[in-house]
Amino acid sequence: MYKLLINKFNAVFGYTGEFIYLRSPGRVNLIGEHTDYNDGFVFPVAINLEIKGIAAKRDDSKVRVFSLDYNELKEFDLKEPVKKENNWTDYIKGVVSELNKIKPLNFGADIIYKSNLPVSSGLSSSAAFELINSILFASINNIKMNKKEFALLCQRAENNFIGVKCGIMDQFAVSVGEKNSAIFLDTKTLEHKIVPLNMENHSFIISNTNKPRELSDSAYNERRGECEKAVEIINGLQPKKIKSLRDIDNKTLNSLENDFTDRIAFKRAKHVVEENRRVLDAVDSLVKNDLAKFGKLMILSHESLKNLYDVSCFELDILVDEALKIKGVSGSRMTGAGFGGCTISLIHNNYIDEFIDTVGKKYEEKTSLTPDFYITVPVNGAEILNKPEE
Numbered sequence: 001m002y003k004l005l006i007n008k009f010n011a012v013f014g015y016t017g018e019f020i021y022l023r024s025p026g027r028v029n030l031i032g033e034h035t036d037y038n039d040g041f042v043f044p045v046a047i048n049l050e051i052k053g054i055a056a057k058r059d060d061s062k063v064r065v066f067s068l069d070y071n072e073l074k075e076f077d078l079k080e081p082v083k084k085e086n087n088w089t090d091y092i093k094g095v096v097s098e099l100n101k102i103k104p105l106n107f108g109a110d111i112i113y114k115s116n117l118p119v120s121s122g123l124s125s126s127a128a129f130e131l132i133n134s135i136l137f138a139s140i141n142n143i144k145m146n147k148k149e150f151a152l153l154c155q156r157a158e159n160n161f162i163g164v165k166c167g168i169m170d171q172f173a174v175s176v177g178e179k180n181s182a183i184f185l186d187t188k189t190l191e192h193k194i195v196p197l198n199m200e201n202h203s204f205i206i207s208n209t210n211k212p213r214e215l216s217d218s219a220y221n222e223r224r225g226e227c228e229k230a231v232e233i234i235n236g237l238q239p240k241k242i243k244s245l246r247d248i249d250n251k252t253l254n255s256l257e258n259d260f261t262d263r264i265a266f267k268r269a270k271h272v273v274e275e276n277r278r279v280l281d282a283v284d285s286l287v288k289n290d291l292a293k294f295g296k297l298m299i300l301s302h303e304s305l306k307n308l309y310d311v312s313c314f315e316l317d318i319l320v321d322e323a324l325k326i327k328g329v330s331g332s333r334m335t336g337a338g339f340g341g342c343t344i345s346l347i348h349n350n351y352i353d354e355f356i357d358t359v360g361k362k363y364e365e366k367t368s369l370t371p372d373f374y375i376t377v378p379v380n381g382a383e384i385l386n387k388p389e390e
């Protein structure tokens with residue numbers, strides 16, 4: 001891949017320079033959905049579907065970027081105010097404007113990118129693109145930050161510049177990810193634990209609905225608003241004030257159900273509270289090698305996202321239903337924000353071929369869409385490489 005990038009760099013920019021080699025992974029969330037902006041728990045994995053890039057530092061503040069995926073060359077200047085253009089360069093501008101708040105950036109770059117991480121699929125291509133650019137511009141402008149700080153900076157870029165009020169999960173996983181491991185993250189304290197994924201003849205298979213995600217950003221922000229509303233209602237009903245849905249347990253929430261003035265807000269809160277519990281149980285079952293239990297928790301998570309949180313859709317439900325009919329599958333659920341995107345299923349390796357064949361056919365029959373399937377491995381978070389890999 002880097003060879004291709006070097007050749008293309010030469011063709012696009014007309015020179016070869018001293019290159020900086022970059023990579024940034026996507027992420028898949030094993031369990032813990034829509035909990036991160038409620039101070040809850042998540043359990044994602046950085047995966048080997050990645051964006052790769054090479055860059056050459058410039059002596060001036062110009063930025064020229066070429067995407068091999070969009071076959072498009074764009075440019076802007078770090079010294080001029082950046083404007084949102086509703087295209088892929090927004091993510092670069094978003095991180096650049098956040099970095100500029102830390103220290104004015106003097107040095108731009110010529111950069112070329114190529115990705116095999118599908119966009120708009122709930123596998124965090126945006127976070128991956130934010131991270132790859134933030135580590136590059138920080139490095140060439142001599143700004144030192146740790147992985148957690150990079151994750152937070154990229155989240156601010158998404159919140160402030162892109163306008164999606166996302167939580168910290170995606171940027172954290174893409175930044176902090178580790179080979180062969182999942183990341184158990186407490187989004188309230190940002191403490192995390194690296195949990196080795198011992199899969200014993202099992203794999204996680206990702207199935208992509210390939211359904212274009214429509215209005216997902218506004219629906220996402222709406223869910224967040226509903227959770228804030230639930231917190232307000234809870235605070236009106238009991239003397240003990242809470243800051244977020246992390247601060248209430250299931251029993252207390254249930255005891256307030258009859259007085260809850262807003263049914264939708266109650267359903268959202270119930271999902272979040274129960275999902276947090278499921279993450280803790282899932283991490284525990286993985287550590288104990290109890291994959292059957294892990295699978296059951298995935299199924300419950302999907303039901304809750306579908307019925308209580310209303311973020312699933314016809315296509316995701318078909319993929320989950322068909323997956324659960326395959327022998328060797330112990331769990332399946334939508335992953336990421338929802339409204340399209342991907343599911344993740346836990347499967348015994350002997351049944352993977354059958355899964356791809358049968359689920360693929362059934363899904364096509366029922367939706368007229370062709371799904372994609374990925375078996376990924378957990379990889380390290382975004383980084384500048386000393387030496388280019390293959």
Ligand code: GLA
Binds near residue numbers: 035037336337
């Ligand atoms: C998106 C957001 C994350 C998280 C998930 C849902 O991926 O970017 O912060 O809220 O949705 O779990």
